[in-house]
Amino acid sequence: MGRSLIEKSKEHLWLPFTQMKDYDEHPLIIESGDGIKLKDINGKEYYDGFSSVWLNVHGHRKKELDEAIIKQLGKIAHSTLLGMTNVPATELAEALIKISPEKLTRVFYSDSGAEAMEIALKMAFQYWKNIGRPEKQTFISMRNGYHGDTIGAVSVGSIELFHDVYGPLMFDSFKAHVPYVYRSESGDPDECRDECLAELEQLLMEHHREIAALSIESMVQGASGMIVMPEGFLSGVRKLCTTYDVLMIVDEVATGFGRTGKMFACEHESVQPDLMAAGKGITGGYLPIAVTFATEEIYSAFYDDYEKQKTFFHGHSYTGNQLGCAVAIENLRLFESENIVTQVAEKSKVLYSLLQDLNTLPHVGDIRQLGFMCGIELVQSKETKLAYPSDWRVGYQVSLKMRELGMLTRPLGDVVAFLPPLASTVEELEAMVSIIKQAIDKVTSREF
Numbered sequence: 333m334g335r336s337l338i339e340k341s342k343e344h345l346w347l348p349f350t351q352m353k354d355y356d357e358h359p360l361i362i363e364s365g366d367g368i369k370l371k372d373i374n375g376k377e378y379y380d381g382f383s384s385v386w387l388n389v390h391g392h393r394k395k396e397l398d399e400a401i402i403k404q405l406g407k408i409a410h411s412t413l414l415g416m417t418n419v420p421a422t423e424l425a426e427a428l429i430k431i432s433p434e435k436l437t438r439v440f441y442s443d444s445g446a447e448a449m450e451i452a453l454k455m456a457f458q459y460w461k462n463i464g465r466p467e468k469q470t471f472i473s474m475r476n477g478y479h480g481d482t483i484g485a486v487s488v489g490s491i492e493l494f495h496d497v498y499g500p501l502m503f504d505s506f507k508a509h510v511p512y513v514y515r516s517e518s519g520d521p522d523e524c525r526d527e528c529l530a531e532l533e534q535l536l537m538e539h540h541r542e543i544a545a546l547s548i549e550s551m552v553q554g555a556s557g558m559i560v561m562p563e564g565f566l567s568g569v570r571k572l573c574t575t576y577d578v579l580m581i582v583d584e585v586a587t588g589f590g591r592t593g594k595m596f597a598c599e600h601e602s603v604q605p606d607l608m609a610a611g612k613g614i615t616g617g618y619l620p621i622a623v624t625f626a627t628e629e630i631y632s633a634f635y636d637d638y639e640k641q642k643t644f645f646h647g648h649s650y651t652g653n654q655l656g657c658a659v660a661i662e663n664l665r666l667f668e669s670e671n672i673v674t675q676v677a678e679k680s681k682v683l684y685s686l687l688q689d690l691n692t693l694p695h696v697g698d699i700r701q702l703g704f705m706c707g708i709e710l711v712q713s714k715e716t717k718l719a720y721p722s723d724w725r726v727g728y729q730v731s732l733k734m735r736e737l738g739m740l741t742r743p744l745g746d747v748v749a750f751l752p753p754l755a756s757t758v759e760e761l762e763a764m765v766s767i768i769k770q771a772i773d774k775v776t777s778r779e780f
C-alpha cells in the first residue's frame with residue numbers, strides 16, 4: 333500500500349488562506365460533488381454552505397455545464413487571446429454585455445477576481461494618462477475592503493489581518509469608510525450612511541485632482557464580514573464620483589451573477605460603474621474565468637495608432653480560455669431558462685425568515701443578508717456587542733462543528749459566512765440553517 337492521500341496532502345500541499353498546522357489537525361479531501369453536496373474520500377457528505385468559496389450556482393455536476401465543456405473539448409481546449417480571439421470568448425462577450433449595466437460595453441478577460449480588479453485599476457490609471465491628465469494617479473479605496481490577493485488588489489484592500497503584513501509592498505491609496513451599521517455609534521443606517529458620504533466628499537474635495545478612481549465592493553463588503561451597505565450609500569458614492577470626475581470601479585466578484593438577488597448587485601441602486609470586475613459565478617463555479625467590464629469612453633481612450641502608445645499592455649496566458657468561456661455561456665443560458673435571479677430574490681425572503689430563528693441564540697449579535705449572501709456575527713455579549721477575543725477562534729470552532737454536522741463553510745473571523753449555491757431548494761436551505769444553529773449553539777454554550 334502506498335501512502336494515504338491524507339499523508340500526501342500533509343507532505344506536499346500548501347493551501348490558500350490556511351494555517352497548515354490547522355489543516356494537519358483537521359485534514360479534509362473532497363472526492364466528488366453532486367447537487368449542492370460534496371463528498372470526501374471517506375464517503376462523508378457535506379452541504380456546500382459556502383458555494384465552494386462563493387461561486388457555485390447550479391450545484392455540482394450540473395449536466396448541461398458538464399456537457400458544454402465536453403462539447404467544447406471536441407473542438408479545442410485553449411488558444412490565445414493575444415491579438416486574436418476565439419469563438420466562445422466572442423460569444424460570451426456579447427452575452428455578458430447584454431446582462432451588464434447599460435454603460436458597460438467592453439469586456440476584458442482574465443482568470444481570477446483579483447486579476448479582474450488589477451486590470452480595472454491599471455485601466456483607470458492609464459485612461460487618465462491616455463487622455464492627457466497624467467496627474468490623476470492615485471486611488472480611493474474602502475476601509476474593510478477586499479479585492480483579492482495580488483499586490484494591486486491588496487493595495488486597495490484594507491483588512492488588517494490579511495493585508496497589514498504586506499504594507500511595505502503596497503502603493504498608497506486614500507481610505508474612506510463604508511457604513512458598518514451594527515458597529516456604528518448610532519446604529520442608525522441613515523445617519524451612518526450620511527456620515528460616510530460626508531467624509532468621502534471631504535476627501536474628494538481636497539484630492540480629486542490627483543485621484544484616478546475609487547474602488548468599492550458592490551452593496552456588500554464580503555470578506556470583512558458580509559457588511560451590507562445601507563440604502564442610498566452606493567448610489568451616493570456614484571454621485572460623488574461623477575461630481576468630482578473620478579472613475580468608479582465596482583467590484584462584483586462576490587456579488588455578481590445573481591448572488592444578491594439581482595444579476596449584479598449595483599442594480600439594487602441603479603448604479604452605472606465606469607469599470608466593473610466580476611468572476612466567481614460567471615462559470616457557475618466550474619472554471620477560472622473573470623472579466624473586467626469598461627465603458628466605451630474608457631475603451632476609446634486606448635484606441636489609436638500603435639505609435640501613440642496607448643495600448644493596454646496586460647494579458648495572461650489563459651485569458652479567454654475556450655473551455656471556461658463555453659461553460660460560462662451555458663451558465664448564462666441556464667440563468668435565463670431556470671430563472672435563477674428571480675428565484676434567488678424569492679427564496680431569499682424565505683431564507684430571511686429562517687435566519688431570524690438564530691436571533692434566539694444568546695451569542696448571535698447581528699444577522700446580515702442580501703440575497704444568498706449572509707453573515708452571522710457572533711459576540712461574547714449581545715447586550716454590549718462585545719466581540720470574542722480573537723484567539724478563542726469561535727468562528728473557526730463553529731465551522732469545525734458544522735463540518736462534523738455535515739456542512740462546509742469558512743468563517744470570516746467570528747462571522748459565520750453562509751452563501752449557499754443559488755439553486756438550493758427551500759428544504760436544503762432549512763437543513764443548512766438548522767446545522768448552523770446547532771453548531772453555533774453547541775460551540776457558544778461551552779466554556780472556553
Ligand code: PLP
Pocket residue numbers: 386443444445446447449478479480481549554555583584585586587611612
Ligand atoms: N473581490 C471580491 C469582492 C472578492 O470577494 C474576491 C474573493 O473572494 C475577490 C475579489 C478575489 O477573487 P479571486 O479569489 O477569484 O481572485
